Amino acid sequence: MSQRFLAGAPFAALLGLAAGTALVAPAWAADPEPIRIGVIAENQAIGGVAITNAAHLAADELNAKGGVGGRKIEIIEYDDHSSSADAVRAFQRAVNQDHVAAVIASYISEVVLALEPWAARLKTPLITPGAASNEISRAVHDDYARNKYTFHGYLTSSFLAQAVCDFSHDILVGKLHMTSTVVMSEDAAWTTPLDDTSLQCLPEAGLKVLDHIRFSPDTTDFTPLFNQIEAKHPDVITTGISHVGVQPTVQWASQQVPIPMAGISSQATTTSFWRDTNGAAQGVLVDENAAPDVAVTPKTIPFATAYAKRFGITPGYAGYSAADDVNIIAEAVQRAGSTDADKLVEELEKTDYVGTYGKVAFYGRNDQYTHALKYGPGYITTLVVQWQDGKQVTLWPENIANGKLTFPSFIKLPQPHAAQ
Amino acid sequence: MLALQILIDGFAISALYGLGAIGFTLIFGVSGVLNLSHGGIMVIAAIAAWAIAGDLHAGTYIGSAAGVLIGLIAALVTYGLVVRPIQRSRAIPRDETEIFVLTGTLLWGIMIQEAVAYFFTDNPVTVVPLISGVATIGGVRVPYNEIMIAAICWSVIGLLWLLVNRTRAGRALLAASINPRGLTLLGFELSSIYLLVWTIYGVLAGLAGVLLATFLGAGSANIGQLTASAFSIVVLGGLGSVSGSLLAAYVVGYLETLTAYLVAPTLRTIPSLLLLVIVVYLRPQGLLGRR
Missing domain, CATH: 3.40.50.2300 (Response regulator)
Structure with missing residues (x-):
């Protein structure tokens, strides 16, 4: 319950931030266009709401540091109610109406598998921070030219x-x-x-x-x-x-x-x-993938602490990856110098980012799991916790x-x- | 040992089904209302018990009692806000009232489901049982809570029987289900009888919701299923027949348990739904139905 009530906080923070910049930063003639990232997740599910929460948190942190290359990150969130059909509609809206540069979506493999062809049709990069099915990256491997827009930002099953x-x-x-x-x-x-x-x-x-x-x-x-x-x-x-x-x-x-x-x-x-x-x-x-008190990377504990402070619970597994995904998209946009989808895909493929739970990098075109997270020492590994x-x-x-x-x-x- | 396990598990589940369905059938018998927000009211009680026991640190006893109370309030709100205005509306033709009530409560149930999912996620919640631990009966581990659920359900059903058969208000209730017009001629106010039956219903549904949360867990995702199972039990037993509903609850409970243990847990609900189709086809008034 508390995370729902607190979900209003990011908007208030953004509002305050926007008001603040308007007052102190009149030096720029006009603020550059924000980088829009669509977040499609299951806000009514424990696994899904972590994605929305973490994306807002990561964007706010980037914006507090001045954004990326002077551009703010704007998260546009959509609740898919754990439904593939709702997710597809949200994806179409995100691309056609809200003009997002990329979409972060879902912890449910069925939902991501439904979005994958739409990422190809609408030529928009899609990263899932929480779905696990091998089929997601298999499709990229089998038909790269078509499905290269999809990135599997979580470990395969x-x-x-x-x-x-x-x-x-x-x-x-x-x-x-x-x-x-x-x-x-x-x-x-x-x-x-x-x-x-x-x-x-x-x-x-x-x-x-x-x-x-x-x-x-x-x-x-x-x-x-x-x-x-x-x-x-x-x-x-x-x-x-x-x-x-x-x-x-x-x-x-x-x-x-x-x-x-x-x-x-x-x-x-x-x-x-x-x-x-x-x-x-x-x-x-x-x-x-991460425990809130184990410093897998220097970013783990600060992220988990900030998340717990704002939402009252520790991030679910997909929260860590969603926060990283916001950052790698922002960096890719900066490196590409534009939000052109094909250039973004090229840059996302070059991702080499130390995130909240390990080093984020994607397998290449000729690997078995194309565009899936690299797994193993030096990249992403997992740990086992016991509830006590x-x-x-x-x-x-x-x-x-x-x-x-x-x-x-x-x-x-x-x-x-x-x-x- | 498997037979004993099925016997025990089936008994507890069936008792819970029975408790949930009796209130449902009572309302239909007395006022002709099919309340399709039934599952929603059960889950509101469950979530309230969980939140009050856990988030407000009131403990499981106060939490459970408060859950039942909030279930009762939810039932009365349903009656006052959804059912009563439709029944009193002059704009709705008399012979269409029932279909309007059906639609109204269905939509109300969906609204409850969405609201619960929005505020509390669609994850099921569980309430700490009033007594923990397990008993070993003939080599089968049975949580004390399961035994207690069966005992509470049957005590409440017994109390209800006493209320209906031994008190003036209860007999008026019975009379209303047989001949409401005759009752009004004797000077009884039908609306106060309706209020009584909704109050009884609210307590039963609230109790069933809280007990369900201590046993299997309950959440917004279960609302449709809970309404559907109460509905099919009541249709199977005969709409408006309390003893028919009890019988049907046990038939459905045991059929489900047998399927889950002997065939596959995934197919749990299939045979009882098939049975429902067969009964509706061969004996449309249900097992013990009057009309």
């Missing part, structure tokens, strides 16, 4: 799965002597490639996959699913959830399912998750860990001797 496998290998297998898992994912575009990779890399990491469950995002009662999982006696549940989060987590805790949950759980990346679950998130392990008493405690990679693993008392961990 395959990389996310790989990160979860790496963590599983180091901590779940290495430290907790786990040997088996059940993969539990919501049925959505982003989890198809996620599960493909997980099913392959989890056994390599040392976890035998005993069952693979894909459930409808409309599910409200998770008891039968947990029942099915428990019957297989896995050591851990590997999650792939984003549209759902609160309900499975609360039911897992209230039914005292004795198996830990670890993996991707997008809603659990922001502090409102603790409130929404009334603390049922205790012990849940979540892979995310209302805080996200970072546990992996071990060189940045700032706490120890603990689980609620109902969790039964494998006994070390049993694993030998």
Whole structure:
């Protein structure tokens, strides 16, 4: 609720800023045209509202420093209500009426996949800060001339799965002597490639996959699913959830399912998750791109702190990337010296920007994931946090860990001797 | 053990469905109103309980009680702001009142849904159960909360039975559902009976909403589904029949639970919807319907 009420603040700030510049800066004959960036997001969803909030925050920070090359950044936001049709209409409006230079859009892969052909038709750069499906960058790779306007500003599902496998290998297998898992994912575009990779890399990491469950995002009662999982006696549940989060987590805790949950759980990346679950998130392990108190780059903590101060909660995962996207678009416009779409694409491809959670750069035309974020040491990596008493405690990679693993008392961990 | 699990889970879910549907069917029986903002009122109660317990740090007891109260207020506002003006309007022909009420409450429900999503996001919220912990019954872990929900639902249903059959106001309610004209001839004010039935409805819907939030969670995205499930339970049981609704709630609850456990959780609602189609085709008045 608080983030909705506070959403008015950026406008007030902008207004004040505009009034201020009008008073003190009459030296310029006329203010240069602002750089307009369209932001299409799901303002009613935990995953989506972080995009809108973070874009405003990043733009205000740039503008406070005088903008980019003397030009202000203007964010024009559209709420797509988690609907592809609404998002497409917003995109058309952003391009044809509001004349944006580029669009930052959505955390939902289905929405971004619907926008991708429109970015091609209307020749307007599109960056998604939160969708994960491999199909987004595959389309760019397969038909570059047409789809080059789309940039995948978040990790592809395959990389996310790989990160979860790496963590599983180091901590779940290495430290907790786990040997088996059940993969539990919501049925959505982003989890198809996620599960493909997980099913392959989890056994390599040392976890035998005993069952693979894909459930409808409309599910409200998770008891039968947990029942099915428990019957297989896995050591851990590997999650792939984003549209759902609160309900499975609360039911897992209230039914005292004795198996830990670890993996991707997008809603659990922001502090409102603790409130929404009334603390049922205790012990849940979540892979995310940044934690608010871990200085992955010098920009992480200042950004997360400013965000929390303004919106009352920590940024969800897509907030970090959305803030970076505003900056890389602004820099690309500056380097290109214009908002011409083809020139912008050329400059965006050259992006080499230290952002809020790593170095942002895109794969090239001949790479498998064209225009997707480069993943790996030196670029973007992920970390794993555990919810402990209302805080996200970072546990992996071990060189940045700032706490120890603990689980609620109902969790039964494998006994070390049993694993030998 | 699976059979016991299904038996227990199905019982709690069905009790909750029953509680939600009884108020719905009562209003129809007494005043001929189909309230399609039903899910919205349940979710308002749930969100209020969550916000008051959490954001205002009032704790789960006060939060839950306040949630039920706000559910009641939402029901009375629905009656006073949407249903009553349509019923009293001279511009709407008498025989079209019901369709206008149907449309009015449907739109009202959508407005509630959008408002909840705007102010509280479309994420579901959960309320801390009044009692936590799990009991082990025959090897099946059952949260105490699930047992308590079933107990509360049945106590409330029992109280309602007493109210309708043992009190003067309750018998007037019953009479209104049989012959409203006769009742007015005896000097009863129909509008005060309507107000009573909406008050009862508000408490039932509020309670069902709060209990749902402690059990499965509730949010704006569930509003349509909640209305639809109450509607199909009531049609299945026979519009206006309280015992029919209870029977139908258990049929639907168990059919869903069986499907979720034995077939696939994804197909949960399909068999009960098929059953609804079959019943409407073969026995349009519903299982225990009178008309």
